[in-house]
Amino acid sequence: MSxxxxxxxxxxxxxxxxxxxxxxxxxxxxxxxxxTLAPVISFAFGVVLFFQMQGKPSxxxxxxxxxxxxxxxxxxxVDFTLLIDPLSILFVLLIxxxxxxxxxxxxGYMEHDPRRRRFFGYLxxxxxxxxxxxxxxxxxxxxxxxxxxxxxxxxxxGFWQHKNSAAVAAKKAFVVNRVGDIGLxxxxxxxxxxxxxxxFSTVNAGAGHLSKTWATLLGLMLLLAACGKSAQVxxxxxxxxxxxxxxxxxxxxxxxxxxxxxxxxxVRSHAxxxxxDAASTAVVIVGTVTALAGAIIGCAKDxxxxxxxxxxxxxxxxxxxxxxxxxxxxVFAIFHLLTHGFFKANMFLGAGSVMHGMNDDVxxxxxxxxxxxxxxxxxxxxxxYLAILGIPPWAGFFSKDKIIEAAFxxxxxxxxxxxxxxxxxxxYMSRVMLMTFFGKKRWAEDVHPHESPKVMTWPLxxxxxxxxxGGALYFAGHWIVNWLAxxxxxxxxHPPLNATVMTIITLAVVAVGIAIAVLMYRRxxxxxxxxxxxxxxxxxxxxxxxxxxxAVFMRPGQYLTRTLVWLDNRGVDGLVNxxxxxxxxxxxxxxxxxxxxxxxxxxxxxxxxxxxxxxLLAVRLS
Numbered sequence: 057m058s059x060x061x062x063x064x065x066x067x068x069x070x071x072x073x074x075x076x077x078x079x080x081x082x083x084x085x086x087x088x089x090x091x092t093l094a095p096v097i098s099f100a101f102g103v104v105l106f107f108q109m110q111g112k113p114s115x116x117x118x119x120x121x122x123x124x125x126x127x128x129x130x131x132x133x134v135d136f137t138l139l140i141d142p143l144s145i146l147f148v149l150l151i152x153x154x155x156x157x158x159x160x161x162x163x164g165y166m167e168h169d170p171r172r173r174r175f176f177g178y179l180x181x182x183x184x185x186x187x188x189x190x191x192x193x194x195x196x197x198x199x200x201x202x203x204x205x206x207x208x209x210x211x212x213x214g215f216w217q218h219k220n221s222a223a224v225a226a227k228k229a230f231v232v233n234r235v236g237d238i239g240l241x242x243x244x245x246x247x248x249x250x251x252x253x254x255x256f257s258t259v260n261a262g263a264g265h266l267s268k269t270w271a272t273l274l275g276l277m278l279l280l281a282a283c284g285k286s287a288q289v290x291x292x293x294x295x296x297x298x299x300x301x302x303x304x305x306x307x308x309x310x311x312x313x314x315x316x317x318x319x320x321x322x323v324r325s326h327a328x329x330x331x332x333d334a335a336s337t338a339v340v341i342v343g344t345v346t347a348l349a350g351a352i353i354g355c356a357k358d359x360x361x362x363x364x365x366x367x368x369x370x371x372x373x374x375x376x377x378x379x380x381x382x383x384x385x386x387v388f389a390i391f392h393l394l395t396h397g398f399f400k401a402n403m404f405l406g407a408g409s410v411m412h413g414m415n416d417d418v419x420x421x422x423x424x425x426x427x428x429x430x431x432x433x434x435x436x437x438x439x440x441y442l443a444i445l446g447i448p449p450w451a452g453f454f455s456k457d458k459i460i461e462a463a464f465x466x467x468x469x470x471x472x473x474x475x476x477x478x479x480x481x482x483x484y485m486s487r488v489m490l491m492t493f494f495g496k497k498r499w500a501e502d503v504h505p506h507e508s509p510k511v512m513t514w515p516l517x518x519x520x521x522x523x524x525x526g527g528a529l530y531f532a533g534h535w536i537v538n539w540l541a542x543x544x545x546x547x548x549x550h551p552p553l554n555a556t557v558m559t560i561i562t563l564a565v566v567a568v569g570i571a572i573a574v575l576m577y578r579r580x581x582x583x584x585x586x587x588x589x590x591x592x593x594x595x596x597x598x599x600x601x602x603x604x605x606x607a608v609f610m611r612p613g614q615y616l617t618r619t620l621v622w623l624d625n626r627g628v629d630g631l632v633n634x635x636x637x638x639x640x641x642x643x644x645x646x647x648x649x650x651x652x653x654x655x656x657x658x659x660x661x662x663x664x665x666x667x668x669x670x671x672l673l674a675v676r677l678s
Contacts, residue, residue: 236284275335
């Protein structure tokens with residue numbers, strides 16, 4: 057039975073997507089219902105498989121399902137094979153469970169959109185691609201799901217393509233992710249050259265025989281792929297712009313599924329990282345830097361969705377940090393991935409509920425006192441807030457605090473950075489709560505805040521309950537550890553202080569972050585953002601990530617392309633004149649560049665240097 061249900065997990069949403077996208081207007085009347093039913097069916101299949109697996113001994117819980125021969129070239133044969141094991145089934149339940157709630161919520165959120173049926177088709181395509189990614193038994197098949205997720209995210213981020221900002225954001229996400237995809241494609245090709253296959257079983261068996269050089273190269277290639285998909289530094293610039301998509305997209309892609317794919321890839325490749333301390337350290341550094349960078353960005357955003365996007369970037373950084381620590385952190389990377397899927401989807405959908413009641417206004421400076429007209433949204437959002445802060449007994453307390461303990465056990469500097477990130481998280485999330493639900497009302501006279509319909513609030517209630525109860529995966533007999541350890545391994549962390557002291561210190565730092573936010577935002581908040589300090593400007597402009605990409609990659613590429621086109625039009629005889637024109641144009645642009653960009657970028661270099669110092673200290677002490 058498990059063989060049949062495994063392929064149906066992917067097939068059901070894939071077929072539904074095909075019907076909705078190819079059926080045209082004939083499916084408009086009921087397309088949203090079919091689109092919602094598909095992930096619900098897959099979730100039901102996933103639950104059956106989970107309980108089947110639960111009843112087996114730990115060493116018999118992994119099953120490969122060969123569906124057919126995919127292709128053959130000479131002596132090379134590749135099968136279309138799926139893998140159902142304790143790691144993949146957790147992702148299946150997260151993708152289909154939270155995905156189903158987001159589909160239900162979307163029925164109300166997208167009710168008046170004339171292209172609602174198409175939206176649900178794209179959602180189903182995304183669910184099918186993500187399921188293929190986590191169920192694939194071969195890195196080559198992972199790549200297929202990886203690209204399918206990239207396509208679906210492009211379509212969903214740019215769904216409201218009549219807005220130029222949405223179209224540009226979709227293109228940006230697609231291009232930046234292609235940079236990361238180079239890493240995965242190179243890794244897969246290298247695996248074929250090294251092992252003669254890219255199947256997980258073959259790669260895991262051969263990883264121990266790799267040279268340090270090749271293991272490091274493979275680890276860095278996979279890390280590059282993870283940085284693109286999970287919006288980690290230096291490929292993080294697309295995530296905040298991606299908030300241009302409908303809010304359910306943010307909840308599905310940028311909280312519970314797509315951005316966690318990079319974490320899955322690193323954890324699934326644990327056999328490779330076990331051979332290379334250099335690549336593992338690189339994962340830790342990237343995760344640590346991103347956790348701090350995302351938190352800093354979240355502190356300065358007035359757009360509620362972008363503040364949550366910065367938070368997502370930061371929380372994925374925690375997961376990557378844990379994944380880089382090896383067996384001491386793998387389980388907690390996945391555990392935090394699950395709890396984050398609950399509370400961040402809860403908060404993104406809560407933000408959508410706020411927007412629904414505020415005429416789609418995303419500026420928190422125009423909110424205030426919404427706890428009264430939007431009681432359900434307020435209470436459910438508060439559950440997510442307490443979970444991300446790590447307040448016991450909410451779920452984040454059991455997952456993120458364990459990452460902080462593991463970080464201290466591995467390296468004091470990394471542990472201090474993780475602890476600092478917890479304090480900054482408490483500040484910016486308290487800022488979101490205070491600006492949105494407390495204080496005096498700041499909305500315009502023609503805005504009438506109201507609670508969302510039940511089809512939107514019931515998913516919020518369920519996700520709020522999961523944000524509270526998700527911690528049971530750990531404290532109920534350390535279930536999550538026992539479940540995943542046979543797949544990814546596990547070692548107990550031994551931080552310099554015992555767990556109780558570490559908890560007290562972490563909660564104290566969180567309390568300081570809350571207190572600072574209360575002191576700053578308890579007073580009247582102006583409807584227009586005041587001019588901030590250089591640090592505030594730095595955060596508002598996303599740490600100048602876009603400016604860096606433009607200066608280092610985009611502009612030189614444009615100059616090169618224009619020059620080649622100019623030379624092609626004029627022939628070789630125009631080479632000298634073309635070069636002269638090019639350098640003449642560059643000198644003028646450089647003068648303008650100095651007066652505008654350099655001043656702002658200098659500040660980013662200072663912060664970048666600080667991050668590099670932290671990274672070097674970490675390497676030195678590791």
